[in-house]
Amino acid sequence: MKKLALPFLVILFFVSESIVVDLWPKNEFYEKYIFVPRFLLITIVFVTVYVTRFYGIVYGFIFGLLYDVFYTEILGVYMFIFALIAYLTSKAMRVFYNNVLVTSFLSIVAVSMVEFYVYGIYLLIGKTNMPFETFLYNRLLPTIFLNTIFVILVSYPLQQQLMKVPIREREDEDYLL
Amino acid sequence: MPQFFLNKRLIVLLVSIIFLVALIGFSLKDRQNLTWPEQFIKDTTGFVQFIFHKPAQFVAGFFENVNDIKHTYKENKILKARLEEYAVLEAQVQELEKENERLREFLDKKESLRDFDPIQATVVGRNPDRWQELIIVNKGERHGVTKGMAVITPSKALVGKVQHVSPFTATIQLLSASDQKNRISAFVQGEENAFGLIEGYDEKRKALILKRIPFDAKIKKKQKVLTSGLGGVFPKGLVIGEVLEVKPDEYGLTRMAYVKPYANFYDIDDVIIAKRKIDYPVEKGEGEE
Incomplete structure (x- = not known):
């Protein structure tokens, strides 16, 4: 049962993103400001830090693929960045002191990195023609705001849950990448 | 140089970037169908989404109801x-419908572009990164949905069209998507119907763009825009919206109109997929306009 806890947790956050967007009150505010829930990404950052890097990259890869196939129908975009974010997080954690606050901060940085990256790619392939200023004020800032609130609410319980995840060894797996 | 090749991380990164570019290129191709792994993932994920989504929608629906009662x-x-207005209108409609039926029988013309089989569907997912407005519903190929079909709200206003199908789910592209390929043959209802094509969406005005209207067509504000059913799989007579503003085209040869859509693109829980009865399916894949 305990082995299934981690996949279940990640699936929950994966589904919750769509539910949040669906149930968000649909008024003019919704049309003007784009709040993008990035709960899955935040969870992947936490998994990388509190479980292992290997788990982080694998979960990032698998759920990024699901995200691509199910939601956006442009393959590869999220699959690549989620795995890369997991890798970069583990690199960053060697420099920083391991602490919930630091991890939370890193996850917010990751959220903005992903936003910039996806904006860049969509601009490149012509899926959007949003001006940079609109992106910054109507999309990036609200998104960071929403995800910061989420991180504040969830970081501590999430950390506690992830520390309980049973894995065979928690040592460094440098032989993989 | 050998040192360069020994750097495993760099190689992995380069290979994955190449892989990424290839995958994006593959998915941007104008595909008729999804590949089977994609269909499988869609169906499985769709099922999981459905399990979580239903209770969430139910709870939200309850609070919405409470809110509604306040304004009742x-x-x-x-x-x-x-x-009163409505009663008069309804009586008129009934009479006209009967007369229409009688005349049709008289002409021995049973089929019409207007008839369609409604396929009820529930929204199970919505694209959380709102770059493209896509929603996923729980009806798919097995229920008779095919690519390109019209999607309407329960109150019969057009919201979008089916982009891709898998056996048990379908992805719907909303009309508000800024996709040039998303063309719909439509007409402006008036004394003389003026035909045109809906091409794209104006984000600033929150309006659809109806292009290629003949220059001499008389169009006024507030006139209704409906689907013409001439393009392929769309039935005739689905309401799209009303004319906001008319102005000459970029080249001045035809005119274009901004059309305010009736459907609220954001507040969608249940949809109906319209499967046209007449001549369907003549040839698969011909449905695109």
Whole structure:
């Protein structure tokens, strides 16, 4: 049962993103400001830090693929960045002191990195023609705001849950990448 | 140089970037169908989404109802005032429908572009990164949905069209998507119907763009825009919206109109997929306009 806890947790956050967007009150505010829930990404950052890097990259890869196939129908975009974010997080954690606050901060940085990256790619392939200023004020800032609130609410319980995840060894797996 | 090749991380990164570019290129191709792994993932994920989504929608629906009750009195007053109007209109419609049927029989013309089989579907997912407005519903190929079909709200206003199908789910592209390929043959209802094509969406005005209207067509504000059913799989006579503004085209040869859509693209829980009865399916894949 305990082995299934981690996949279940990640699936929950994966589904919750769509539910949040669906149930968000649909008024003019919704049309003007784009709040993008990035709960899955935040969870992947936490998994990388509190479980292992290997788990982080694998979960990032698998759920990024699901995200691509199910939601956006442009393959590869999220699959690549989620795995890369997991890798970069583990690199960053060697420099920083391991602490919930630091991890939370890193996850917010990751959220903005992903936003910039996806904006860049969509601009490149012509899926959007949003001006940079609109992106910054109507999309990036609200998104960071929403995800910061989420991180504040969830970081501590999430950390506690992830520390309980049973894995065979928690040592460094440098032989993989 | 050998040192360069020994750097495993760099190689992995380069290979994955190449892989990424290839995958994006593959998915941007104008695909008729999804590949089977994609269809499988869609169906499985769709099922999981459905399990979580239903209770969430139910709870949200309850709070919405409570909120609605607060406004009931005011709304009731307004609606009562309009009730009489409605009764007269309904009587007229019934009479006209009967007459239409009789005339059709007289002409021995049974089929019409207007008839369609409604396929009820529930929204199970919505694209959380709102770059493209896509929603996923729980009806797919097995229920008779095919690519390109019209999607309407329960109140019969057009919201979008089916982009891709898998056996048990379908992805719907909303009309508000800024996709040039998303063309719909439509007409402006008037004394003389003016035909045109809906091409794209104006984000600033929150309006659809109806292009290629003949220059001499007389169009006024507030006239209704409906689907013409001439393009392929769309039935005739689905309401799209009303004309906001008319102006000459970029080249001045035809005119274009901004059309305010009736459907609220954001607040969608249940949809109906319209499967046209006439001549369907003649040839698969011909449905695109």
